Amino acid sequence: MSDSLDLSPLSQKDLICTSLLPVADIERIYAVARQLKAGRDVHTRVLANKRLAMIFEKDSLRTRFTFDIGMNDLGGSVSFMDHRDARIGSRESVKDIAKNLERWVHGIVARTFKHKVLEDLAAAAGIPVINGLSDHVHPCQALADFFTLVEKWDTLRGRTVTFVGDGNNTCHALIHTAVKLGVHIRVCSPEGYEPNSRVVNEAMRAAQETGAEVQILNDPKQAADGADAIYTDVWASMGQEDEIEERNGIFAAYQVDEELMSLAKPGALFMHCLPAHRGKEVSQQVMDGPRSIVYDIAENRLHVQKAILALLIR
Ligand code: CP
Ligand code: NVA
Numbered sequence: 001m002s003d004s005l006d007l008s009p010l011s012q013k014d015l016i017c018t019s020l021l022p023v024a025d026i027e028r029i030y031a032v033a034r035q036l037k038a039g040r041d042v043h044t045r046v047l048a049n050k051r052l053a054m055i056f057e058k059d060s061l062r063t064r065f066t067f068d069i070g071m072n073d074l075g076g077s078v079s080f081m082d083h084r085d086a087r088i089g090s091r092e093s094v095k096d097i098a099k100n101l102e103r104w105v106h107g108i109v110a111r112t113f114k115h116k117v118l119e120d121l122a123a124a125a126g127i128p129v130i131n132g133l134s135d136h137v138h139p140c141q142a143l144a145d146f147f148t149l150v151e152k153w154d155t156l157r158g159r160t161v162t163f164v165g166d167g168n169n170t171c172h173a174l175i176h177t178a179v180k181l182g183v184h185i186r187v188c189s190p191e192g193y194e195p196n197s198r199v200v201n202e203a204m205r206a207a208q209e210t211g212a213e214v215q216i217l218n219d220p221k222q223a224a225d226g227a228d229a230i231y232t233d234v235w236a237s238m239g240q241e242d243e244i245e246e247r248n249g250i251f252a253a254y255q256v257d258e259e260l261m262s263l264a265k266p267g268a269l270f271m272h273c274l275p276a277h278r279g280k281e282v283s284q285q286v287m288d289g290p291r292s293i294v295y296d297i298a299e300n301r302l303h304v305q306k307a308i309l310a311l312l313i314r
Pocket of ligand 2: 168
């Protein structure tokens, strides 16, 4: 099977943000992910003798397991460094971490608070650096989200995805990726919790090339109206634990429930990056209902990230 995989390199060394990824690269990732998924029991050992370092400042289930399993499926190995007790760069500089790791491994996945740590790692390392989530964006998530939507809908162009909730890392990645793929994106947040205006402005510029529309709203009903999919994420992200109670109050009217879903198109899909809090950002009924594709997305994290590894690691 590996013979038929086109693993010529992507145009980028790293995957830090999907805003930096040309559409042609996204299409290549999806093509390889489809092939790997179709032959899921075939271990294509295209990364035999390659090693991946994973450094995580935050908890993870999906990202950690899918990169670990994915790298092993492809014949490689993984070393994990739990960095939850100290920020990356506190014991030694980010540059020196990169310069050491590049002597031992062939790629790095990092999950950080500061996005700049990822950018600095990528700038210093001669090997690929993959963003496993930063406070700013979650590119692997968004790539799996839209890969899953292609499976459901065949074509993405002209569809509308509505994100209801905090204008956070997941939301930013969704915006950047949607506009590249010609998907209209609506974001609906309480006032003061809208996505970063630089992300929105950059997305609006990128949208001009694909015909996508970007709308930032505060009214969930307006945002849900006629949407093809409704997406939500936690109201307080990792690192914002001390704001949980305050946010639970501010976001209470932003729960994705049956009533909100009923305003979307018939058959509209429900999406969540997970972990989810039933009874908070999503009702139990919607989360576990027939329109929910949350576990399909979680499965596709594996296939999409295997493709990313296969295409970036040399
Ligand atoms: N969606 C996601 O990235 O999950 P984890 O935080 O468990 O990795
Ligand atoms: N916005 C969430 C996403 C987790 C995958 C967080 O950063 O905690």
